[in-house]
Amino acid sequence: MKLTILGCHSALPKLGHNVSAQILEIQNEIFLIDCGEGTQLLLRRNKIKFSRIKNIFISHLHGDHYFGLVGLISTFSLLNRTNDLNIYGPLGIKDLILNQLKAGNSWTNFKLNFNELKDTNPLTIFKSEFIEVSTIPLNHRIYTNGFIFKEINLPKRINQHAAKLKKINIAYYNKLKQGYDVFNELNEKILNSEVTFDSRPTKSYAYCSDTQYDESIIEQLKNCSVLYHESTFLDKHIKLAKSTKHSTAKQAAMIAKKASVELLILGHYSSRYNSYQDFLNEAKLIFNNVILSEDNKIINI
């Protein structure tokens, strides 16, 4: 699992400060999460192949999370993309995007599927062979979802020693990985459990931006591998966090601790701060395994 932070700052784009956008690579699929203004340039800078992006998840309709989407779609079109593009975002996003394309008389030559969200309960919105994505309803000024990406159907691991003893032809190993019983070279039926180990533990990534402190999300985050939780403010500005429905670094850490996640990533910093070391220090008092997101930072998990 590889996470590329394209931008991790809130609201005000400024030189060297990119707004929200991330690329999650998992099980050979890549997902674009949020798409602030300028995201297409950041994808270029990070050498992400446009054609690999097939699914885009937009948390909410504040500009710093989606103003780059229409430009990215237009660019895909100019590059003669043919692959379908699936967009998951709040109800209304379809009209906002299509009306802009329509005004430019610039329809896409690929299929653009919008999956508009309005539920306020968690919902599984994407499922492929090895990945499942669900919404995490968040508590912000407008309708907002986080997203949790989970590995599913991980292959079982072959117990090489046992499989050889049982004289299973190597051609059947894939069947074993998928959990099937097989016949060996003596035409005896071998139970899957006799020659395999459990699959490795599944990994999961939860993206929670933007939200005020809200313990109702903890259940969904339980034991997740990596949690990105917004920390727009430091605790000394908790009043601002409350009035704008954002979180502090301390609150992000409290969520991480209560959910027993493995790693917490902070981000969505307010432009009032020039350095982020205090965010790290503040969070570490509560939850030790925490790192700061930075623009163009790759995090291998």
Place this chain on the structure above:
Amino acid sequence: MKLTILGCHSALPKLGHNVSAQILEIQNEIFLIDCGEGTQLLLRRNKIKFSRIKNIFISHLHGDHYFGLVGLISTFSLLNRTNDLNIYGPLGIKDLILNQLKAGNSWTNFKLNFNELKDTNPLTIFKSEFIEVSTIPLNHRIYTNGFIFKEINLPKRINQHAAKLKKINIAYYNKLKQGYDVFNELNEKILNSEVTFDSRPTKSYAYCSDTQYDESIIEQLKNCSVLYHESTFLDKHIKLAKSTKHSTAKQAAMIAKKASVELLILGHYSSRYNSYQDFLNEAKLIFNNVILSEDNKIINI
């Protein structure tokens, strides 16, 4: 008159290639002309004070000319702008922008005036004490205007020698500059023409992007000081220019020559070209006083 080219490339934003946006400074006013994605960052890079931008002119509703507008307006709002902002652009631009602000529940705390254009004849759309702006209807795939910015009401120049001989008190010089007759220290009426020279020649700047070759604009461009005329292609790609309703460098030069402008600036280069020297060479065969626009280039006129 000072022109800052923020971006001069067409359609496909890529690293180091910004899309259309320019700042024209003239008579202490500044005008933003087109506003492609990322313009707000380029304004920062070029140290243009946001609060000085009061009038924005959008040529047409292709993304590379206005996708940065909604982000810029949002940023103005976050920065607690109070000054009115006037936007001149094609019919439809108001809804496109306001619907995005509405979706984010993020109304501006300043007055946002839209002047939506639909005329296909030249129209004076802005007039202040010293500047007048008119549309230049262009011929592109969708409704498009160029804009011509002209100095007006330039002050007369005092004939210092004659004014002293006529014993005019220096306190009256401003009246003279404005063209009035005045009374001298002996209470004699002095005709303005006796003690002034004509004002210096007015300067004008014409912005023509995007358009196919169209001689109908020449009359409006006659003798203008500086013409920015798009040159998306080289002459060897004239078929592409025709099918996409763009111009070649040669065609831009032909317009400049026929309109007898003083200086031609080329731009809006297609991303198929890696170097632009050929654009200059091609244009110079027709019209000598030509320069290339470059991102973040300042042209003092």
